[in-house]
Amino acid sequence: MEEQSVERTVGPVATNEPGQVVWRDLREWLTLIEAHGLLKRINKAVDADEELAAIAYLATRRENAPALLFESITGDRSGARVLGNMLGSSKERYALAVGLDPALSTADMITATRDVMRRRIKPVVVAKEDARVNEVVLRGDEVDLTLFPAPKFWPGDGGRYIGTGDITLTRNPDTGRINVGCYRQMLHGPRRVGLYCSPGKHGLIDREAWWARGKPCEVVAAYGIDPVLFMLAAQVFGIKESELDVAGGLMGRGVELTEADYVSLPIPANAELVIEGLLHPGDSEEEGPLGEFTGYYGRERAPQPVIDVKAVHHRRSPILTAALMAKYPSCEIGAYYAIMRSARILDDLDRIGISGIVGAYAHPAAASGWGMVVVSMQQQYAGHAAQVLALTAQCPAAAYYTKWIIAVDEDVDPTDFNDVLWALSTRCHPAEDLDILRNTWSTGLDPSQYPPELRPYGSKVLINACKPHKHMKQFPQATLLRQSTYDRAVARWSELGLDGTPPKVSAFHKE
Numbered sequence: 001m002e003e004q005s006v007e008r009t010v011g012p013v014a015t016n017e018p019g020q021v022v023w024r025d026l027r028e029w030l031t032l033i034e035a036h037g038l039l040k041r042i043n044k045a046v047d048a049d050e051e052l053a054a055i056a057y058l059a060t061r062r063e064n065a066p067a068l069l070f071e072s073i074t075g076d077r078s079g080a081r082v083l084g085n086m087l088g089s090s091k092e093r094y095a096l097a098v099g100l101d102p103a104l105s106t107a108d109m110i111t112a113t114r115d116v117m118r119r120r121i122k123p124v125v126v127a128k129e130d131a132r133v134n135e136v137v138l139r140g141d142e143v144d145l146t147l148f149p150a151p152k153f154w155p156g157d158g159g160r161y162i163g164t165g166d167i168t169l170t171r172n173p174d175t176g177r178i179n180v181g182c183y184r185q186m187l188h189g190p191r192r193v194g195l196y197c198s199p200g201k202h203g204l205i206d207r208e209a210w211w212a213r214g215k216p217c218e219v220v221a222a223y224g225i226d227p228v229l230f231m232l233a234a235q236v237f238g239i240k241e242s243e244l245d246v247a248g249g250l251m252g253r254g255v256e257l258t259e260a261d262y263v264s265l266p267i268p269a270n271a272e273l274v275i276e277g278l279l280h281p282g283d284s285e286e287e288g289p290l291g292e293f294t295g296y297y298g299r300e301r302a303p304q305p306v307i308d309v310k311a312v313h314h315r316r317s318p319i320l321t322a323a324l325m326a327k328y329p330s331c332e333i334g335a336y337y338a339i340m341r342s343a344r345i346l347d348d349l350d351r352i353g354i355s356g357i358v359g360a361y362a363h364p365a366a367a368s369g370w371g372m373v374v375v376s377m378q379q380q381y382a383g384h385a386a387q388v389l390a391l392t393a394q395c396p397a398a399a400y401y402t403k404w405i406i407a408v409d410e411d412v413d414p415t416d417f418n419d420v421l422w423a424l425s426t427r428c429h430p431a432e433d434l435d436i437l438r439n440t441w442s443t444g445l446d447p448s449q450y451p452p453e454l455r456p457y458g459s460k461v462l463i464n465a466c467k468p469h470k471h472m473k474q475f476p477q478a479t480l481l482r483q484s485t486y487d488r489a490v491a492r493w494s495e496l497g498l499d500g501t502p503p504k505v506s507a508f509h510k511e
């Protein structure tokens with residue numbers, strides 16, 4: 001066993017500078033969110049076997065619940081801690097991770113995300129001895145992952161999952177490009193971890209490419225990781241794009257990587273707990289099920305490839321990032337995912353070049369932002385809304401799973417569901433305004449279709465909740481305030497003893 005002691009000082013609790021985040025690792029980000037009152041430490045012992053997940057679930061049944069740092073795990077001898085609800089339904093924690101103002105509205109955060117997600121910054125290499133993750137390095141027989149408190153989340157789960165809030169690095173043998181994905185990892189034994197990648201995922205494509213050459217596939221996985229790499233790992237980027245460069249762009253500085261011990265892949269230098277290993281052709285074990293983001297158990301137990309773990313790197317008292325999969329707002333795939341997916345959808349629509357798009361939102365309560373997309377637009381010509389609906393439904397960022405695509409006019413804020421329901425109830429005539437797309441891209445995790453073999457073929461409804469274009473002239477005016485009356489009410493707000501600042505209003509009565 002080799003131990004390398006590295007002295008650390010946690011940076012001051014500053015706010016993020018525009019363009020570059022202040023934190024360098026998960027711990028510094030935790031200091032930042034704690035200073036904003038967004039972290040709850042739980043220091044009483046909690047059992048990783050269902051109890052931890054139950055507490056996390058109950059504590060997150062309301063929106064904006066804090067991140068939960070479980071500092072003491074029943075029976076644990078590794079000294080590890082477990083972080084749950086890292087981002088969850090909090091757009092503030094998302095903002096503090098990517099250096100945006102946490103006070104921005106959701107719509108403004110989507111716009112700002114489009115800017116930071118466009119940037120690309122290459123990783124930087126850190127010497128092995130300076131890498132925080134190398135405080136403890138174990139190899140071969142010294143490795144025993146069963147010592148770590150990998151949670152069993154739901155009663156019907158097939159095992160303990162060491163990897164949920166994780167990142168997984170693989171290299172494509174043809175292009176050399178390193179992929180970063182987030183794939184669940186069930187613990188089978190001291191040096192054996194199951195890896196489940198569903199069809200089409202880049203980790204699976206890389207693995208198959210190595211196996212087709214008769215070679216094992218190298219893997220690096222981090223089970224305690226900073227929020228940006230975690231969030232990035234769950235986004236879909238092109239097979240040629242470097243997700244590590246995107247992560248650098250989001251942080252405004254390069255991702256710090258260091259050389260691994262056994263594999264040729266790099267390892268994230270500031271991670272909490274990292275494994276290196278190999279996926280050998282044909283080596284599999286029964287894996288699953290796991291309670292999923294849909295709020296149901298996913299696939300049946302089935303054989304999945306196993307990582308043969310060769311080395312472990314970790315910080316002392318590493319913090320495992322555990323992602324509870326559950327119904328909103330308890331799901332780890334929550335606010336951040338909705339914001340990033342919405343930003344990617346708007347980018348796609350921009351690239352296509354369709355005019356009149358104002359906003360979009362994939363609400364996280366719709367199966368983690370996968371189930372529904374609302375797009376707001378300014379209707380400019382006959383058929384425009386139908387065109388926007390069809391293009392949104394099938395653009396790369398929105399096509400997967402999404403069942404409900406709703407178009408609303410520009411005066412409806414797609415992030416405000418009270419507004420969206422108003423539009424659906426007053427501007428949409430179901431007999432006229434609904435269209436269905438069939439045999440679309442979906443997933444075996446959607447339980448609504450039978451027989452289950454058909455689940456990868458989805459369907460989508462396009463809902464035109466814009467004012468009817470054909471009858472625009474007769475369509476009634478919405479009840480809006482007269483601008484002069486609004487201005488007078490705003491001026492009298494505090495005189496009248498009303499709390500806070502008066503709401504902003506942008507559309508006014510026209511004579």
Ligand SMILES: Cc1cc2nc3c(=O)[nH]c(=O)nc-3n(C[C@H](O)[C@H](O)[C@H](O)COP(=O)(O)O)c2cc1C
Nearest residue numbers: 181182183184196197198201202203234235236323
């Ligand atoms: C917490 C969490 C768990 C996930 N689990 C899996 C999984 O077990 N298998 C999988 O294929 N995708 C899983 N995903 C979705 C992938 O991370 C996502 O599709 C991502 O785009 C994969 O990266 P890739 O596009 O580079 O393949 C998960 C996402 C999150 C946030």
Ligand SMILES: [Mn+2]
Nearest residue numbers: 179180202237
């Ligand atoms: Mn990828």
